[in-house]
Amino acid sequence: MEIKPTEWSSKSPEEWEKRDAWALGLIIYNTKNPVGLGISMDGMAAKAWMTLTENYGVFSEIAAMNAEKRLHAMEFTEAMDFLKHVEDLQEEWKSVMEKEAKVDDVAF
Numbered sequence: 126m127e128i129k130p131t132e133w134s135s136k137s138p139e140e141w142e143k144r145d146a147w148a149l150g151l152i153i154y155n156t157k158n159p160v161g162l163g164i165s166m167d168g169m170a171a172k173a174w175m176t177l178t179e180n181y182g183v184f185s186e187i188a189a190m191n192a193e194k195r196l197h198a199m200e201f202t203e204a205m206d207f208l209k210h211v212e213d214l215q216e217e218w219k220s221v222m223e224k225e226a227k228v229d230d231v232a233f
Contacts, residue, residue: 189226
């Protein structure tokens with residue numbers, strides 16, 4: 126999909142370039158790892174946003190799998206406080222559910 130600049134007569138091209146640069150800066154600044162997500166830092170904000178939204182689903186699946194692995198790796202030992210372990214499990218369960226991982230009660 127090719128992205129073309131929008132031209133409206135109410136703003137000068139220079140004003141739109143400034144606004145686009147501002148929007149791109151906000152996207153980059155508010156993204157933890159823009160390079161790792163494939164966001165180009167020298168293009169248009171619309172292109173960066175499109176890249177971010179296309180890649181988000183892939184990375185959120187990875188985050189869900191990692192959260193699920195952390196949950197399954199939690200073990201109770203005799204030296205641990207049982208109530209604290211249950212609280213930790215519940216917190217990790219919430220983290221897994223927030224990332225929309227597919228873990229049912231039986232697997233938990």
